[in-house]
Amino acid sequence: MSASGETAVAIAAVVRSGRRSAVDVIDEHLARIEAHEGSVHAFNLVTAAEARAQAAEVDRRIAAGDDVGPLAGVPVAVKDNLCTNGVATTCSSKILEGWIPPYDATVVQRLAAAGAITVGKTNLDEFAMGSSTENSAFGPTRNPIDLSRVPGGSSGGSAAAVAADFAPISLGSDTGGSIRQPAAFCGVVGVKPTYGLVSRYGLIAFASSLDQVGPFADTVEDAALLLEVIAGHDPADATSIPQPSPSLVEHLDDGVNGLRVGLVTELIGDGIHPDVAARVREAAEALAAAGATVEEVSVPAVAYGLSAYYLIAPAEASSNLARFDGVRYGLRVDAPTTNEMMVATRTAGFGPEVKRRIMLGTYALSAGYYDAFYGQAQKVRTLIARDFAAAYDRFDVLLSPTTPTTAFGLGAIADPLTMYLNDICTIPTNLAGDCAVSVPFGTDRDDLPVGVQILAPSLGEVTMFRAARVVEAAAPARSSAATDGRFHA
Ligand code: GLN
DSSP states (O other), rough: SSSSOOOEEEEHHHHTSSOOOOHHHHHHHHHHHHHHHHHHHHHEEHHHHHHHHHHHHHHHHTTTTTTOTTTTTTTTETTTTTTTTTTTTTTTOGGGTTTOOSSHHHHHHHHHHHHHHEEEOOOGGGOOOOOOSSTTTTTTOOOOOOOOOOOOSSSSSHHHHHTTSSSEEEEEESSSTHHHHHHHHTTTEEEOOOOTBOOTBBOOOOOOTTTTEEEESHHHHHHHHHHHBBBBTTSSSSSSSSSSSOOGGGGGOOTTTTTTEEEEEGTTTTTTTTHHHHHHHHHHHHHHTTEEEEEEEOOOGGGGGGHHHHHHHHHHHHHHGGOOOOSSSSSSOOSSSSHHHHHHHOOOOOOOHHHHHHHHHHHHHTTTIIIIIIIIIHHHHHHHHHHHHHHHHHHHHHEEEESSSOOOOOOOOOOOOHHHHGTTTTHHHHHHHHEEEEEEEOOOOSSEEEEEEEEEEEHHHHHHHHHHHHHHHOOOOOOOHHHHTTTTT
């Protein structure tokens, strides 16, 4: 846990007991936002008045003897691609300018039902396309650990909000790594749940077969609790698994005795910074010391994950983003004919990375190229899922770095392909539909956080969290310089 921050579990306990008011908790976090948001820019919008009103309502209900839920009075930051009723939702794009959703995403509803209080909407790469939050139409978010560096992306604002103690927990979305990579860069925990475990209703779609909503937190326990709150069947999402929310917190301390851990050979060698690889091997040793057996395992098809993803994700995006046409949502640039209006609106409304993806995806889906690109990528996707399934026959969880490097400088990566390489370790999990978590584990030579990724098969969250808890407990204590030194370049 970071120096000044309290965990969600601790906050909910004091608020539920009536020893501290939710209003007081919210005021303290709003004051921290007030003090540091100018340098971090984690939020597109801080909903201070709504948060105070919600907190007062939580306090009133507690005084009346109601059970307000497991996240009573806990501040939460919500990625700005999740719909919030009556509150602007922008996807950090100019094309949604002026659009106010008329409903809450299911996850936002569940947060409120659990007593949590949304403090604001966090910045992201436009439509969640990117790995640095530099693709936001509203300017980049900075990494609170070192303001000269990026927080990662696309959920950079949500990761930064937790790292800056603006809120102990936040929600992001992960299509190819957008929760785990920023979690690694900002030194917090981030989870990509099993596809279908968390409702996508009200998540503005990027690539529907890959998108999942998931938690950020300072601790594994908080992440598990938040996932427990948002998970579970939702009839409004046709891909939602028809099962109740699993009990995740209950088994956190079951340990890893006898657990079989596979260190993924393809993700620990070339292209991974030696400091990052060293921390992952230390995490493997920690799991072994706690009773797990650790062996290297080859998952050959993961090497093709990036290529398959950059056909499948843009293909789905090109279709999903067709709805932003100047007629139904947000921005409209007037022109003499409907066609010209649509072209002018989309030209003005989308940024360069979004346009690149739409063009890539349209090309991959076009007649004559469909089989060679989209069809081929789908076959590779199947091979990746098979290779993971074979690995999970022999291992309960897999281990890898979350990212090849630690946080890089703002503006340091100009080339899109180099930027895409950030996700080589995370994308395969999305393609397979499995779950994975990034846990902070020590630092590199520059004192920047390193993330270790623990991967598990579909609906393997309980085991994944048990391993994560052991890795978290073994992680080298963060130097006080790392937390006290926040908000500096
Ligand atoms: N960085 C990857 C991309 O740009 C993943 C994004 C995500 O998970 N939303 O597509």
